[in-house]
Amino acid sequence: MTTNTSTNTNTNLSAKFTLNGALWVVQVLGGCFFAGSGFGKVLLADGALYESAPRAVAWYAAVPQPLIVFIGVAEVLGGIGLILPALTRIRPVLTPLAGLGLAVTMLLAAVFHVVRGEYELVPANIVLGGIAALVAAGRRNVRPVAPGRLTTPRLLGSAAVMAVMILLVFAPTWYTMTHAQF
Numbered sequence: 001m002t003t004n005t006s007t008n009t010n011t012n013l014s015a016k017f018t019l020n021g022a023l024w025v026v027q028v029l030g031g032c033f034f035a036g037s038g039f040g041k042v043l044l045a046d047g048a049l050y051e052s053a054p055r056a057v058a059w060y061a062a063v064p065q066p067l068i069v070f071i072g073v074a075e076v077l078g079g080i081g082l083i084l085p086a087l088t089r090i091r092p093v094l095t096p097l098a099g100l101g102l103a104v105t106m107l108l109a110a111v112f113h114v115v116r117g118e119y120e121l122v123p124a125n126i127v128l129g130g131i132a133a134l135v136a137a138g139r140r141n142v143r144p145v146a147p148g149r150l151t152t153p154r155l156l157g158s159a160a161v162m163a164v165m166i167l168l169v170f171a172p173t174w175y176t177m178t179h180a181q182f
Contacts, residue, residue, distance in 0.1 A: 023138045030131045031082035036169040038075025043177045045069045076100040089148035090160050099136030103129045
């Protein structure tokens, strides 16, 4: 009996770690995508970039510049919010809230594209909204992250994540947006 219980406990722990690991993968990939996509929109605060942007993304012409920048800021903060609060364990309740906010943003984007007849863009909004909703539900109900104290390893881990995001997400987005010919 003891061996059976031990085996069941190990199996249950393995399943929990697998689910937790899967949520982390989705959080990091989704967070990086949303942060990068949002950063591209934030860069449109530059008038010259905003003027040339509709040649690359048609719907930008239908939206005022301040709204695009606002959406970008929301996506950057949401993307970071999918990762850092859970990673640092400081206010980890912000992670599911970031997921919920991004899911709502993607729902609104899908409605916007349907109204404009841009049906080919809707599946991406649905997939991205689903990813954000998965993180929100997963971290709220299934595998929440317990709050904790900020420790040096958590702080260093968060700094490393931000450095990686700067190098692999923000810098390439900035370079592409400022050096590409649309």
